[in-house]
Amino acid sequence: MKATQLRNRIVAFFVGIALFISALFGAASFLFAYSIEDRFFIYLLDDEAQTVAAQLESGLEARPRLDFIRYYPEKHELPTIIREVLEDEPNRIEFSGENDTHYHLKQIPAGYLLAEVSEQLVVRKIKGGMLKFILVLFGGVLVLALILAFTSLVMAKRLIKPLDTLVKIVEDAPVERLPQNFSGQFVNDEIGAFARTLEHALSRIRRFISREQAFTRDVSHELRTPVAITQSSLTLLRQTPLTDKQAELVGRIADAQHQITQSLEVLLALAREETLADANTRVLPVVEQVILSQAEKIAGKDIEVEVDIAAKLELPIAPSALRLLLNNLIGNAFTHIRSGVVTIEGHAQTIMVSDTGEGITADLLKTLFEPGAKGPDSEGMGMGLSMVKRLCEKLDIELSVSSSDSGSAFCLKFPG
Template identity: 30%
Template structure:
């Protein structure tokens, strides 16, 4: 499992691991050195004591022991006590020797045919070793805790300029043209190099945003003229007295579509200019009004395809109003998506007190691809030639801007259901 830590945590972890390694090496080295030195000194001390015992002028002086924790044995019975069989089997020289649960250091020497053994009790050494081990363990723990504390302090100081730089980059004003450069506040080190890279990147981003604003403004300006021509032509055609009823109905549909296009152009221009903030409130309409408008637009093409179009209204939904162009764009794109990917069955538009849903019996969208469907240029069925994969992305952007939510679920045995929830914070009584 890939566990991700912040840079500050990584610095603390590195300090702790490094100190643990160094303290562990020192602790093992101290213990090993003490053990080796102790064994060496004990060998020299026991050998010297045994030699002094053997050089006494009188045999009865052998009972005199320089150390209280030492026992002297001789195989002829002279000594502390008679030599037992386990002592007789010891090899000459220094060695460790166990008698029951007690551990001794033993120095064995043979002079002629006689064997002499000097034993020293290890309990005093074991006690000193336990104290040493305790001191080393406490020092090891304290060194690790001190390393963690120092690591946190140093990490905070090291990460302070990085955190400050991150805050400056996240600040909204940094995208403005008059925003000061970041690199001037930092030294010419790695953080300064990072700040200069951010300055260059933010500069390119400002230029891209500027070009996007100019593009949306140009598109809006250039589309107004043909839309105005369409609207004026529709008005003139509607005033023509010899226009039959069928033609008049078609002209009225063209006029409504032109007005809707003009509102969408204005709305999209506002969305681009607000840079993610809520778009200003313009023309408002209820879900029922928008649904009935779109029924007139989509009923004919849906039924011409041999698909049943079902509309389920909701009582009380007409009391709440929303941004009409944006709501019309969301609902219209979902209906267009359902019409495009459904070849038989039915499409159902259902209103509810909190929003609406669009269900279809089309080809459906696999579970693993549902989240990606709201990304730009992602299409449900790549084999279908029409569409650029921008409709659902536009729906997602409008919902995010207005505080609405859109979810996608699968239907059985096939098809999709898009549910849009319109937040109460964006609603007002009509």
């Protein structure tokens, strides 16, 4: 989340709280006023009930002191509208009549006390005024909320400014030059503590990258040289007279040599950041190079290779990375098919390598991209597809596979 968004959320929170409190206060004012008025009439009727009870005990005629309260000895003497409502709601104490009349009823042992309080409803008479008052109050709160919003925005800007600075420092720093010695510019608060923690973490990452780069240089030099010497020796050995058994052993050594070379290239590609550099590569020439380099695997097999790729098709990937991916996928297809067709297709942002072989078993399909996963007839180490998966993740390429008894298909979907 950007710091500006955090600022806006802080301002919106304070303004929302102010408006909510004002609306809550207005609603509470109305409810409080109505409640107080109702309680007032209940207290008046309770007081008149005591007076009427005392009068009746003294043998006097029941005569309420307040002229808007009347005494009814029997229920049938009550006004019709009151009796009808009491038939359905015997415990009701408030009633509305015709012409905006309003009643409060209290039942006593000797009858009923009925107060016609239409003229005494103060709250209802000043309801319009109260509403105007609350609207004026709400307007005042709104102005206060705007002032609070401006104040909150200024405060939030000051509070979030160090976070903006920290984001800018990290956001603008390239991976090969991670920022350092930046935490000293922040005060000793929560953001300052976060800056120091981040600086320490970036320092560790910088050391990790340095070690990885040194390892990549060492591996590139120390492993490529003996691999090249071994390859040259195998080439010379094949030019000498060999028995069938010796030729078979030399072929197996050559296959292992090829696997080592291919794995080394993928591992180095995973370690080098420059592999991720933006580049557009024509697909067809790379596919042709890969087919030629993997042709030994289908020598003597009844296999047809079909290529359906437009000559001008380009994809956003470096040539070396595309070659590594296709070497594994096409090489696997050539290795594991005995006869049939291997098809390499390229359309829009997608490359698909499919074959008409026996397919991949359901159990192997579940763990196909895990290190060491391989079929029972595989002579490899089971690392190729795992490294292909890792390289695809690094390059944001979507890798998928489908398989059945009629063959398998690997699909590479490139971003863009």
